[in-house]
Amino acid sequence: MDETHKITGGVCAPKGFKASGTHCGLCSDKNKKDIALIVSEKTAVCAAVYTRNKVRAAPLELTRENLKNGSARAIICNSRNANACVPDGYEKALSVCRLTANALGVSETDIVVASTGVIGKSLDIKPFQENIGKLVGALSENGGSDAADAIMTTDTIRKESAVSFFLDGVEVKIGAAAKGSGMIHPDMATMLAFITTDADISDIMLSKALKRAVRVTFNMISVDRDTSTNDMAVLMANRLAENTPINKEGRAFDQFADALTRVCVQLARMIAADGEGATKLLECRVSGAASEEDARKLARSVVSSNLVKTAMFGADANWGRILCALGYSGAEFDPLKTDISFTSNAGAIDVCKNGVEIDVDEKKAKGILLEKEVQIAVNARQGRFSAVAFGCDLTYDYVRINGDYRT
Amino acid sequence: MDETHKITGGVCAPKGFKASGTHCGLCSDKNKKDIALIVSEKTAVCAAVYTRNKVRAAPLELTRENLKNGSARAIICNSRNANACVPDGYEKALSVCRLTANALGVSETDIVVASTGVIGKSLDIKPFQENIGKLVGALSENGGSDAADAIMTTDTIRKESAVSFFLDGVEVKIGAAAKGSGMIHPDMATMLAFITTDADISDIMLSKALKRAVRVTFNMISVDRDTSTNDMAVLMANRLAENTPINKEGRAFDQFADALTRVCVQLARMIAADGEGATKLLECRVSGAASEEDARKLARSVVSSNLVKTAMFGADANWGRILCALGYSGAEFDPLKTDISFTSNAGAIDVCKNGVEIDVDEKKAKGILLEKEVQIAVNARQGRFSAVAFGCDLTYDYVRINGDYRT
Secondary structure, eight states, rough: OTEEOOOGGGGGTTTTEEEEEEESSSSSSSOOOOOOOOOEEEEEEEEEEEEOOOOOHHHHHHHEEEEESSEEEEEEEEEEEEESSOOOOOHHHHHHHHHHHHTTOOOOOGEEEEEEEESOOOOOOHHHHHHHHHHHOOBBTOOHOOOOHTTTOOOSSOOOEEEEEEEEEEEEEEEEEEOOOOOOOOOOOOSEEEEOOOOOBBBBHHHHHHHHHHHHHHHGEEEOOOOOOSSSEEEEOOOOOOOOOOOOSSSHHHHHHHHHHHHHHHHHHHHTTTTTTTTSEEEEEEESSHHHHHHHHHHHHHHHHHHHHHHTTTTTOOHHHHHHHHHHHHSSGGGGOOOEEEEEEEEEEHHHHHHHHEEOHHHHHHHTTTSSEEEEEEEESSSEEEEEEEEOOOOHHHHHHSSSSOO | OOTTTEEEOOGGSSSSSSEEOOOOSSSSSSSSEEEEEHHHHHEEEEEEEEEEOSSSHHHHHHHHGGGGGGGEEEEEESSSSSOSSOOHHHHHHHHHHHHHHHHTTSOOOOEEEBSSSSSOHHHOHHHHHHHHHHHHHHHHHOOOHHHHHHHHHSSOOEEEEEEEEETTTTEEEEEEEEESSSSSOOOOOOOOEEEEEOOOHHHHHHHHHHHHHHHHHHEEEEEEOOOOOOOEEEEOOOOTOOOBBBBBHHHHHHHHHHHHHHHHHHHHHHHTTTTOSSSSSSEEEEEEEHHHHHHHHHHHHHHEEEOHHHHHHOOOOHHHHHHHHTTTTTSOOOOOGGGEEETTTTTTEEEEEETTEEOHHHHHHHHHHTTTEEEEEEESSSSEEEEEEEEEEOOOOHHHHHSSSSS
């Protein structure tokens, strides 16, 4: 990953992508952009992963059908309404798809439709009808941030990322916009992520790269153990970089997959840090697990524990709760072999060795845990596998936000 | 269960049990009783279930060994310190066991030792040494409530229950004390419950009855999806009721198991309603599931969802979150066949039919959800199995309590 470096521009960073995002009337606040449009000037190879929740929103069903041919031209996504669990969901999603296809002059099956927001309320099509022209007219190579803004719900910060890297001397770019702050838990493609690239890569390899990246990033986030009906990650590759096509595993594929993972890690960290009500990002780094699956289970169990999350909110080095969460993870695990330490910009401290307390300097520990990003390192000493999970603390504001989301 | 009726007395309600509970100095607040002692005048048959967390506190290990012979005379339990994840845990538990056995003049292997409180701090034995005489001296047939008080941690209400019923004309009683409010999740024997009975029943049938009752009660509670290192339920039967011994399945066994379940349901409801920071009890009643295991998964998924729990705190009829939680439960489930309704003392309201919204009177729904006990009824229409899970809402106080539990 040496040659990969961060760039600006979000979804518009790669060649041939334009985007827009504007207030269309779904949200009563006129300053809130509520529909995003992302368009490739050329038909792109397209891969996607979807929520594993059995309740799947209508736009996802439609998008799955549209992507059966493996290609797409545009993504349209609204916030404010999930278009999920409503009798006319599919019909409405199809209307949005048709409106967009007509306005862009492309095939209906080349449209990715996504929605996020409240479940169980019928989607109002009028804001789409009245504003699709405006959205198309506003498409711009500088529109990445507008699109990223338009898909935000309870998010408090815009989530964009982009990188540039070289494949045999040819510059290739990957850009992305994401949203997600509540209803986030690892068993899924845990939020909305729209990723663009100008790489030339086959549909099979694109899908493989996306799955590889999602597995260690979005699927390792937990904000509240709830898994949404609407989550998906979509990756469009329009081939305009003109690199030697990536058709098989090998160095070029690894470079691409690593760069993609880097983009997704950035977004995953942003999503976790911006978890509803969160004051800090938690990263649990498990090493020494007996298998990769065990490492994943252990790391996710720690960042998912309400008791660990509240302790971190209180900057309380209550490592007993971490050991407890490891204990019920379902993974191979021996408390008496386990070491735990905390790390942040304020330093590092070992708190537990072989499952028992080290004489901890509580003041030093507090200083470390008061930082905005805290790493919880666990060495399980069962084997050689490791994993990282992303989460956040559980706060008064999480309760406030979710106690009256609809009112 | 017609002839089973509630009585007072808690663990001392059955013949031949005495109890005490007093402040011994583990807690700095002199008004807080912190050690409980429960004694049977005759050696009792004893069954127990333990936490399934791989991190298991020392007292549980010792109690398992002591109960290998299937009998016990006394239970000693302290609050304030879990005696878990400390190098000298087993040694300390053994000291407590010996002190108690000596003071009562019984065998060490007839002592059940339990602890609850903070993990990772060495247990101070001095309060036991200095007060075991006082605890034994205070043993009384009226001491059930003192014992129940002494095992409380963040509990806000004492948890006792007792019933009386007749087996072929002979009166038999079951009494119990329990504690548990945080770190409670169903995959376990989810808290401390000490249950006494004067029934004459074999060890095998006693164990069978306990497992049957725990499965549908304590293991169906979720307060925060965290499962403790210290949880256990212990059932002592001292045979003093002189009923015809229960040695096999049949009517008498069913009567006993039903009465025991009734006691455990009462305690489970009290534990859930007194969940840390909770303002209300949630009961999710799932019917029409494809299997019993599916019914359990569906019900537990609903009461475990942070998003459902915060919505209930806000008295918000956000049934989409319930459907969402059903969707990721892992059970067979078709959202388009699912009905959801809310019931409380203020009335009943259907909110979702076949997975889509019924035109809900939000004001009426709010009135129903503002009550202290709310039932969420789910008909999955997949089969004929049902289950009930117990939970509570997620509130600001949960965060407050757990954000600075140790400080």
